[in-house]
Amino acid sequence: MPVLWAIISLLLVFVSLAAVAVYTRRKRGLRSAGSDNKRPSYVNAAFRNSDVEVMLDHTVLSAPLQTVLDNLDVLEELVILLDPESRGIKNTKHLASLCSFSSTWITYTYSMKESRSPLRAVLEGVTSRNPDWTVGHLVQMLKRMERNDAIAALAKLRLDEVNV
Template identity: 65%
Template sequence: MTSEICIEGKFYNRSLRKCELCENNYEIKEGYEFSENCGWSDEQQQTKTPYRACRSGTFNDGSLVKCQKCRSCPPPQFTASECKTNSDAICCKQGEQFSDGKCIPQPSQTTRMTVITTAKSTVLITRSVASSSPTPSPQIFPDPSPSPENYIPSTHSLMPNPSPSSTEGSRSHFIGIYACFGIFSSFMLVCLFLFIRRRTKSFNKELKKCCDGTSHESLSKRGITRYEQAISYNIINEGHNEHATGLSHLLAPEVHGAPLKTVLNNLDVLEELVLVLDPDISGAKNTRHLAAQCSFSFAWINYAYSMKDHKSPLVAVLEGVVTKNPDWTVGHLAELLTAIGRNDAVEILAKLPAGV
C-alpha cells in the first residue's frame, strides 16, 4: 500500500483532505486495472504509475475497475473465443457457430418438393436448401393409370391450383397476427398508464414532504431550479437600489429579536432567501460573502458550494451559525445582509410573521 489513510482503489487528496476514488480522476482502460492508491502517496507524490496490466487469466473490457477472472466453458459448451486481457472468453453451445463475436445457430437443411404432372408421368423434384446453392435432383415416377380422363395439358400443369383449405389457412394466419398485435398494443397501454400513475404518485409524495418542511435539502434543489427559470428576477438592481443605508428597521420588533432558527423553520421565507442568495451572479454578493461575514473559512465555503446539488449553501451557513451562536437573532442576520448590500434579502426577512 502506498497510502496509510485510504483503502485500495482510493487515493488521498490533500487539498480536499479526503480519500477519492481512482476512477474519479482517471479513466478506466481496457486490459488494465488501477494500481494501489492510483500510485499516489499520502504526501501527494506519484510513486507508481496509475495503471497495471491485467494478470494472466484475468481481463478488463473497459467497464470494470479491477480485472476479473476469465470464465471457463463447461461441457457440452466449447470455447469459441479465447480470453484476452481486454475481453472475456466466449462459450458456444453444440450446434452453434461463432460469427462477428456472437454464437449463432447453424443453418438447418430443409427439403422442398415440387410436383409436376404431365400426361404420361409425374415428376417429383427435390431441392435441398442449405447455405450452398440448391441442386435440383429430379425423380420421375410413371403415372399408374394413364387415361384420357387423367390427361392434363402441360401448359396447365405448371400453374398453381389453390385449394379452399390453403386459402382458409392463410386467412386464419392473418387473423392470428392481428389478434396478437391487438393484445400487445393493449399491454403497452396498460404499462404506460401504470408508469404515469407511479411517477405522479412519487411526485405528490415529494411535494407533500417539501410542504411539510421535513427536508431542507429538497427545498434547496427546488428553489435553485425555480430560480434558473425566473428570468425577470433582477437581483443586482435590488442589491444596489436607493435603500443602501439598510432596511433592518422594517422588521417588526418581535421578528427582530426572534432566534435565528426562526428563519430555518419558515420554509416560505427560507426558500426566497435561497433563490436570491445562493446563485453566483456577477456584481451581486451572495451566500459566499455572508459566510465570510460569519467567520467561515474559504475552504468550508468552497465545500458547501461543491455540495450545492444536495444541499443549499445558505441552509448550511444558517445551520452552522445557529450551532455556533445559539443566541443570534433575526436582527443579527438582517445587519449582516445590509453590510453586504443585500437589502432585497432584508425585505424578504420582513415577511416573517410578527407572532413567531
C-alpha cells in the same frame, strides 16, 4: 504624405470604434449581471436604518435566527436570492465569510450545492455556533452585503410564527 494622414485617420477611427464597443459591452454586462436571476432586485435600493426598522418589526428582529430556518417560504426565497453566483452581486459565499467560516468550508459547501443549499448550511452553522444570534444579526450582515432584496424577504416573517 496624404496617404500617411489617411492611414492615421483610419487608425484613429478604428481605435475609437473599438473603445466604444468595449465600453458598451462592459456597460451591458454590468446591467445584465443582475438580470440573470429574472427577479426584481432591491440590491441597489438605498435603505436607511429606519427603513429596516419599519420593514421588520422589533419582535422579528429580536427573534432567534432559527426562525428563518423554520419558515420554509422565507428560507426558500432567501436561497433563491443568495445561493446563485452572479457577477457583481454578493451571495451566500460572502455571508459565510462575514460569519467567519473558512474558505475551505465555503468551497466544500458549494460543492454540495446539488443536494443541499449552501445558505441553509451557513444558517445552521451560525445557529449552532452562536445560538444567541437573532434575525437582527442576519439583517446587519445583509446590510453590509448591500442585499436589501434579502432583507425585504425577511420582512415576510410573520409575527405569529416568531412569538411561538
